[in-house]
Amino acid sequence: xxxxxxxxxxxxxxxxxxxxxxxxxxxxxxxxxxxxxxxxxxxxxxxxxxxxxxxxxxxxxxxxxxxxxxxxxxxxxxxxxxxxxxxxxxxxxxxxxxxxxxxxxxxxxxxxxxxxxxxxxxxxxxxxxxxxxxxxxxxxxxxxxxxxxxxxxxxxxxxxxxxxxxxxxxxxxxxxxxxxxxxxxxxxxxxxxxxxxxxxxxxxxxxxxxxxxxxxxxxxxxxxxxxxxxxxxxxxxxxxxxxxxxxxxxxxxxxxxxxxxxxxxxxxxxxxxxxxxxxxxxxxxxxxxxxxxxxxxxxxxxxxxxxxxxxxxxxxxxxxxxxxxxxxxxxxxxxxxxxxxxxxxxxxxxxxxxxxxxxxxxxxxxxxxxxxxxxxxxxxxxxxxxxxxxxxxxxxxxxxxxxxxxxxxxxxxxxxxxxxxxxxxxxxxxxxxxxxxxxxxxxxxxxxxxxxxxxxxxxxxxxxxxxxxxxxxxxxxxxxxxxx
Numbered sequence: 001x002x003x004x005x006x007x008x009x010x011x012x013x014x015x016x017x018x019x020x021x022x023x024x025x026x027x028x029x030x031x032x033x034x035x036x037x038x039x040x041x042x043x044x045x046x047x048x049x050x051x052x053x054x055x056x057x058x059x060x061x062x063x064x065x066x067x068x069x070x071x072x073x074x075x076x077x078x079x080x081x082x083x084x085x086x087x088x089x090x091x092x093x094x095x096x097x098x099x100x101x102x103x104x105x106x107x108x109x110x111x112x113x114x115x116x117x118x119x120x121x122x123x124x125x126x127x128x129x130x131x132x133x134x135x136x137x138x139x140x141x142x143x144x145x146x147x148x149x150x151x152x153x154x155x156x157x158x159x160x161x162x163x164x165x166x167x168x169x170x171x172x173x174x175x176x177x178x179x180x181x182x183x184x185x186x187x188x189x190x191x192x193x194x195x196x197x198x199x200x201x202x203x204x205x206x207x208x209x210x211x212x213x214x215x216x217x218x219x220x221x222x223x224x225x226x227x228x229x230x231x232x233x234x235x236x237x238x239x240x241x242x243x244x245x246x247x248x249x250x251x252x253x254x255x256x257x258x259x260x261x262x263x264x265x266x267x268x269x270x271x272x273x274x275x276x277x278x279x280x281x282x283x284x285x286x287x288x289x290x291x292x293x294x295x296x297x298x299x300x301x302x303x304x305x306x307x308x309x310x311x312x313x314x315x316x317x318x319x320x321x322x323x324x325x326x327x328x329x330x331x332x333x334x335x336x337x338x339x340x341x342x343x344x345x346x347x348x349x350x351x352x353x354x355x356x357x358x359x360x361x362x363x364x365x366x367x368x369x370x371x372x373x374x375x376x377x378x379x380x381x382x383x384x385x386x387x388x389x390x391x392x393x394x395x396x397x398x399x400x401x402x403x404x405x406x407x408x409x410x411x412x413x414x415x416x417x418x419x420x421x422x423x424x425x426x427x428x429x430x431x432x433x434x435x436x437x438x439x440x441x442x443x444x445x446x447x448x449x450x451x452x453x454x455x456x457x458x459x460x461x462x463x464x465x466x467x468x469x470x471x472x473x474x475x476x477x478x479x480x481x482x483x484x
Contacts, residue, residue: 063190164299165242176228261465274316
């Protein structure tokens with residue numbers, strides 16, 4: 001084990017002497033601080049304004065540091081903020097010669113021992129007192145007192161929600177003396193704006209500045225001026241939360257409304273879809289109404305909800321009308337000529353509406369059906385020719401039979417009635433066939449009439465579907481444009 005060198009021993013001794021001297025100095029300063037405190041507050045009173053001349057104005061320098069925005073209650077129009085309030089002034093009765101007290105230039109004492117200006121928040125909206133906390137003050141040898149105190153303030157703020165959730169707000173914080181007029185206590189701005197260097201970033205609001213303005217107001221009750229300092233807090237709402245939770249679902253739901261026209265009329269879900277979408281938007285509208293204050297200014301998102309709900313109501317009403325047209329059936333009147341020309345001839349081609357049972361992917365099937373119809377026509381023509389030849393042969397046979405019957409009428413007797421009865425049966429059969437053909441023809445005509453009404457309804461569905469799609473698109477672009 002090595003022995004300590006003389007240098008190490010001297011160093012340790014030096015540190016020991018330094019510590020002893022510092023402790024002695026601290027003890028001396030504590031002694032002088034007690035002596036100073038007893039001498040300063042022996043005959044001091046904190047009830048009166050600390051000026052040697054009562055006509056002299058006492059200047060109070062005010063500085064506000066915004067630390068955090070705790071809450072912004074739009075419905076009750078109250079801003080809750082966490083502030084650091086610094087006030088400084090000169091007390092003519094609390095000065096001393098620092099050389100007399102071993103260079104002691106400042107002491108820290110409780111703030112309730114000295115006179116304090118009664119500066120309060122004019123526009124506070126809290127039942128409890130929002131005054132600064134009773135912390136210590138720093139007293140300098142020249143009489144300057146600095147009082148730093150935190151405070152949680154609730155102030156009234158006029159909220160304009162016309163462009164919610166893309167709105168900006170301006171909230172005022174007005175500080176002034178409650179009893180002293182401008183001839184007794186004058187307030188001076190320490191800075192041109194509030195201090196934002198220690199601001200904790202808020203999740204909902206962005207701070208775009210906090211300018212400070214001094215105002216001198218003369219009230220009707222008094223002739224003296226009353227100065228105050230107003231800090232205007234400029235806030236910009238972060239809209240991402242509301243876009244993803246209120247606006248985007250509304251846009252997606254609103255795009256479902258035109259798709260109700262695309263549903264087949266026989267599905268039975270067209271009206272149900274419109275009513276369901278309307279109820280969903282009503283729920284979102286109630287959520288926005290719970291947040292916003294009950295004012296005459298309807299927020300931008302509320303206008304969008306109302307416009308979308310109106311559009312969905314109109315689409316549901318039109319769907320009911322179009323379903324009535326779809327189910328007109330064969331007993332209805334024929335499609336008017338103007339509707340046949342405008343809707344069936346022109347609009348059906350514009351909106352690519354095909355006949356009932358067809359779609360846009362069946363051109364090959366249509367050609368096959370045309371070839372099949374041509375073959376059927378050729379077969380029917382051959383059948384008609386054969387039937388015509390058969391009828392001619394039958395007529396020839398009947399004439400022969402009639403001739404033979406006339407010749408052999410005397411010989412055969414009762415056998416002559418057989419060809420006559422066959423001819424009458426043939427005529428009755430032709431009448432029955434003609435009646436059945438007329439019934440089938442009438443049935444096809446009535447069915448074609450119902451098909452025409454169904455096609456009219458289908459064309460109207462496609463027309464209104466694109467109209468409402470365009471309306472939803474422009475409404476979405478309009479709200480985004482106003483937000484920008």
